Amino acid sequence: MFRVNPSDGEQPLHVPYWALDTLTLLDFLMGPMSEAAMTGVLDRIQAAKSSGANGVAGVDVNALMINTPLPFSLKQLWADLVDPEYKTWADKERTTPALEEAGDAHSLKLPKYSAPGQGSALPDINQTGVLGIKRQLTQMRSRLLDRQYDFMLHPGKWEPELSGKSQMDLPQLLEAWFGHDKPITVLDLSGVPSQVLVRLIGGILNITYEAMFWGRNLPEGGRNRPQLVVMEEAHRYLGRDANNPARDMVQRIVKEGRKFGVGAMLVSQRPSEIDETILSQCGTQFALRLSNNADQGKVKAALPDSLSGLVDTLPVLRTGEAIIMGEAARLPIRCRINLPPEDERPSSADPKVSEAWAKAKEKEDYERLAAAWRSQNPKWGQNISVKAQEDG
Known part of the structure; x- marks a missing residue:
């Protein structure tokens, strides 16, 4: 069991941003950009991936693509992009920056430059490497500082250092998901913010499909170890909306996946809200x-x-x-269908309303209720209750 906010016995869910589709990642981080600005950002990402690609098995630096899953530092990318946008020059030759206080990539601190002078007065405005993306970089910084996205933007041991090196890489991620001896891997996305849910599901499915597809002839690949992807509450993220990475990836799986050992099962209470192409491929x-x-x-x-x-x-x-x-x-x-024993069923049955209303009201603790909400852990209050009883 992998979960964004894990409880006892669960592992933290990490989906490294560098393993996701790059264009989808940039759309989430920075929003719309001009074609020239997008090209400039992609060039920097390509260069960052290339610098750390030497010696990595299976990577040809000369044929490296923008979506090749290689670690690179988002913080360093932000620092490299933000400096030209704010830089001013203290001399007409533009050799001495008018820097008052240096920025810091690790803490995402902005550099501070002297304000440009009026007319021909110094300092001069910088015109080298400027992409005109101050607003997008401000949004990127806010995303990186938002703790609710840590599972993706700061993925534990899979988060690269500023140099681009990470403690764990793609092989360890794939082994964690597919290499254990359990028959089922559960990725619990209940604590994932709705703004990133479809992108995250699309990313997880892309990692799964690409790994099984390119490794299809290996013992770990899809033909020798077929994978069935079960998608609960499918109507939430497989609708007919435009620009839906999750829907696009599921369409690819249901059309092509069975040849490479990747199957799909959709579970939904509202099949009418699921994309027609996906439903038509369900055998x-x-x-x-x-x-x-x-x-x-x-x-x-x-x-x-x-x-x-x-x-x-x-x-x-x-x-x-x-x-x-x-x-x-x-x-x-x-x-x-035979129902499993009551003690082995998931906690998804409807409450017995009449019985609950007929019971006497128990002692209530809304501090505990608020804490369970804030921790995104429904068992939080139960654990505290048990501990309080033991202490008593």
């Missing part, structure tokens, strides 16, 4: 109780006309009862 469907007409229509479209009457039973299906259709069933069938 088997398990339809549980559905009451919305639009959602029922998606199920009906997958059934032969002679069996469309099965859709009428969708609103009255019992818990654990489903209609199965597609490649897993020669004919669509209605069946009851």
Whole structure:
């Protein structure tokens, strides 16, 4: 189990920014830029990756691409980009910077230069290496300082130093996700801010697909160790919105992934909100109780006309009862799925409202409730309660 805010027995979720699609990363960090500015930023990233590529297995420096997953420092990139934007010169020859206080890449401190003079008066405004991206760099700095994005922008041992060297690299990330002896890897994204969710899911899926695709002939690759990616609450991030990296990556997986050992399972309460291309590639469907007409229509479209009457039973299906259709069933069938023992079920059942309302009110502690919210950990208050009882 990997989680943004891990509890006992869970590991922290780290998704290194340098392993994500570079254009998607820059869009999140800096927002829209002119073509010339984007080219200048990409050139610096390319140079930063190239400088640390020597000796890395599988990397040809002469054929290195902007999306090659190699560590580079975002802090150093910001410092290199921000200095020309604020620099002024103390002489007409522009050899002596009018620097009052040096910046610091590690703490993201801005450099302080003397204000440019009026007309021909010194200091002179800098015109070398200026991309006109002060606003974008301010946004980039705020993203880097925002602690809620640490799992991606400051990914623990995968965060490079200013020189570009990181304590852990791509092999250790892939081994952590795919190389353990457990049959399932759970990436819990419940604590991820909504502003970055679709980009993050797209990045995780891209890492998974690219690793299985390029390693397809290796023992660790997709053909020898096929992976099934299960996506809960799929309607939240696989809609028809424009500029959706998660949807684009899932489309690629459902169209091409099965040839390289990457499968997809979508779990959703609202199939009508999922992209049509993705749904059309799902070979088997398990339809549980559905009451919305639009959602029922998606199920009906997958059934032969002679069996469309099965859709009428969708609103009255019992818990654990489903209609199965597609490649897993020669004919669509209605069946009851055996429920796991109560002590092994996920904590997702509806509360028993009448019983809860009938109970006497217990002692309440809203300090504990607020702390659980702030820590993004629903077990926080329980742990404190247990400890208080033991101390007592």
